[in-house]
Amino acid sequence: MAATFELFQDKKGEFRWRLRHQNGNIIADSGEGYTTKGSLLNGIDSVRTNAPTAPIEDQTEAK
Numbered sequence: 001m002a003a004t005f006e007l008f009q010d011k012k013g014e015f016r017w018r019l020r021h022q023n024g025n026i027i028a029d030s031g032e033g034y035t036t037k038g039s040l041l042n043g044i045d046s047v048r049t050n051a052p053t054a055p056i057e058d059q060t061e062a063k
Contacts, residue, residue, distance in 0.1 A: 003027060005044055007037070015040040 003021050010016055014033025017040060018026050028047075034040040 007040060017044055 003019050006018050006020055008016055008018075010033055012033060014035060015037050016030045016033055018030070019028040021027050030040070030043060034043060
């Protein structure tokens with residue numbers, strides 16, 4: 001497996017996740033805290049379900 005979801009609680013006691021590559025780099029995170037572990041797991045499931053073929057939107061070009 002190339003990456004692992006790590007679950008943890010922040011200083012406020014909220015649940016968060018981060019996706020860590022096998023080389024140790026964090027490649028994604030929840031971006032928000034969840035009040036329950038169930039909500040946290042639903043957030044991970046949503047990422048797995050809704051983004052497997054997400055398009056890339058290049059916003060680096062000057063307008």
